[in-house]
Amino acid sequence: xxxxxxxxxxxxxxTGTPVTLRCHQTENHxxxxxxxxxxGHGLRLIHYSYGVKDTDKGExxxxxSVSRSKTEDFLLTLESxxxxxxxxxxCAISVGGLAGxxxxxxxxxxxxxxxx
Amino acid sequence: KNQxxxxxxxxxxxxxxxxxxxxxYTVSPFSNLRWYKQDTGRGPVSLTIMTFSxxxxxxxxxxxTLDADTKQSSLHITASQLSDSASYICVVSxxxxxxxxxxxxxxxLIIKP
Numbered sequence: 001x002x003x004x005x006x007x008x009x010x011x012x013x014x015t016g017t018p019v020t021l022r023c024h025q026t027e028n029h030x031x032x033x034x035x036x037x038x039x040g041h042g043l044r045l046i047h048y049s050y051g052v053k054d055t056d057k058g059e060x061x062x063x064x065s066v067s068r069s070k071t072e073d074f075l076l077t078l079e080s081x082x083x084x085x086x087x088x089x090x091c092a093i094s095v096g097g098l099a100g101x102x103x104x105x106x107x108x109x110x111x112x113x114x115x116x
Numbered sequence: 117k118n119q120x121x122x123x124x125x126x127x128x129x130x131x132x133x134x135x136x137x138x139x140x141y142t143v144s145p146f147s148n149l150r151w152y153k154q155d156t157g158r159g160p161v162s163l164t165i166m167t168f169s170x171x172x173x174x175x176x177x178x179x180x181t182l183d184a185d186t187k188q189s190s191l192h193i194t195a196s197q198l199s200d201s202a203s204y205i206c207v208v209s210x211x212x213x214x215x216x217x218x219x220x221x222x223x224x225l226i227i228k229p
């Protein structure tokens with residue numbers, strides 16, 4: 001998993017409660033991403049970060065916030081969880097150096113979140 | 117709208133057989149196309165990346181083809197093994213951003229002994 005860990009790996013929470021998911025990388029990569037994966041959909045980008053304190057929204061950012069105070073950690077927060085946020089959440093990093101300036105993405109193991 | 121569509125949604129084949137998975141995309145301008153393999157309960161893992169100038173790329177028993185004119189790609193798996201059971205996801209990168217990817221919903225492949 002390219003030195004990427006996610007915690008927790010599984011979580012069940014109640015509607016309306018705040019939830020924070022953590023992504024940790026060990027190789028000081030600049031770019032980090034949070035995706036969600038739902039049945040019948042491709043991975044959808046929630047937020048991404050291009051450096052410490054530098055973040056931007058993806059296509060499904062409503063209801064989510066992120067923070068990156070250190071290069072190695074990227075936190076995803078659901079301020080008030082809803083059942084529609086039940087999903088599998090993946091963290092990823094970008095690694096450059098491929099031909100044509102292409103960046104490869106490597107993924108963590110995922111966090112399965114259930115909101116009841 | 118930039119989209120990636122894959123077919124079939126699911127496929128069951130016998131061990132040792134070959135199969136081909138399809139991907140059509142509408143992303144423009146196009147930068148590169150990727151195929152990922154995702155085992156159940158795991159994150160996606162890259163199989164191949166092709167730029168618009170590449171027609172084919174192989175990774176062991178996996179061979180990807182790309183026709184940038186028709187905006188189609190395929191992933192061919194030769195002599196399938198039980199470990200090939202997974203979801204295969206086609207992903208396209210938009211020229212304007214090498215960092216943000218457009219993901220297909222995947223083809224779930226099951227290999228039966």
